[in-house]
Amino acid sequence: MDILWFLTRRVLQALAVILIVTVVVFCLLHALPGGPARGILGPQATAQQIAAFNHEQGLDRSLPVQYVYYLGTLLQGDLGTSYALNEGVAQLIGQRLPKTLVLTVLSALVGLLLAIPLGMWQAVRRNKPVDYVVTGLSFVAYSTPVYFLGLVLVLVFTQVLRWFPSQAPQGDSLAQVFADPAALVLPVVSGAASMIAVFSRYMRSATLENLAEDYVRTARAGGSRRGAILRRHVFRNSLTPVVAMLGYYVPVLFGGALVVEQLFNYPGMGLLFWSAAQSSDYPVLLGCVLVISVATVVGTLLADVVQRVIDPRVKAGRA
Structure with a gap:
């Protein structure tokens, strides 16, 4: 019953966050100078052409009326139609999203497969020269755009x-x-670099905490080898908080994908968002932000659930 209330509360909070995100993004987009008419019709468009475009798309209405209309169509599952491409936004995102998911999932897998053993290796060699070198490289990788x-x-x-x-x-x-x-190697490495830096630090800290636990000293006193202790006990106990933190890293992965896709001309949702930003294609921008917001909220929700399952001491009513 307690976990059910926890899930209900978190889902309601997630829906509220998504609604707030749509309001903020909708207002910010409409506050940009120029508007979509100028971006779609070009700099040579006349005032009459711009007025006709705004009237056709409903952009001459008041901002609250436009948002209510947008929210109504959104609740019906309609994300609108792209101004520039004249295609449904849901169809465009449906074509591009799987490719973005491939890029982000591969980046996450590569990042975790390298970060987890690297973090444990650093913990075992704590305060040795190699630990300082890897720590320095991690800070550089994390701070590099x-x-x-x-x-x-x-x-x-x-x-x-x-x-x-x-x-x-x-x-x-x-x-x-x-x-x-x-051709996927460089985009995946670009997306995984910061994740390796961050999660290797998480894994190092978690491993050091577990190495100081009583069960490790007991296992050593019983004659168990260090390698066996690391594999059978420390690894599993250190991995759970790292897995829980993965959900909070979802927005970073999607944000990095936007830059990586534009840089390597990867035909995913990030490149679609970038192209829409150049022409102020509001429906596409709103649709992409909505998908990213939902993915972020779902990732955070899953992370909270995992932490709740791993550690029952986490209160169900926490924010």
Whole structure:
């Protein structure tokens, strides 16, 4: 019963957050100078053409009326129609979202597969020169902007070494994306770099905490080898908080995907968002932000649930 109330409360909070995000983004987009008419029709458009476009799209109504109309269509499952592409926003996102998910999931998998053993390795060699070196590199990787890291990777691996193509896989289907795995390497590495830096630090801290626990000293006193203790006990207990934190990293992954897709011309939702921003295509921008907001809220909700299951001491009524 307690977990049911916890889930109900968190779902209601999630819906409230999504509603607030739509209000804020809707108002910010409509506050931008120029408006979509100028971006769609071009700088040579006359005042009459702009007025006709605004009337056709309902942009000459008051902002509250526009938002209520948008929310009504949204509740019916209609995300609107792209001004620039003249296609349904839901259809455009449905075509691009799977590719973005492929990029983010691969980045997350690579990040975790490297960060978890790296963090444990650092914890075992705590305060040794190699620990300081890896810690310094982690701070550098975390503080380096994604676009700068991507540019460096392009320069080194496509221009100097010529190991990988500079452009990500193209095509409308996932089969075409996976048809050129070499072209996925640099985008995935660009997206995974900061995750490796962050989660290796989490894993290092969690491992150090578990190494100081009584059960580790008891196992050592019983004659168990350090490798066996790390594999059978420390690894599992250190991994649970790291997995719980993964849900909070969802917005970072999606935000990084936006930059990575534009940099490598990857035909995902991030590139769609970037193109829509250039032409002030409000329906596409709102649709992309809504999808990212839902993914972020769901990821946070899952992280809260995992923490609740892992540690029952977490209160069901916490924010």
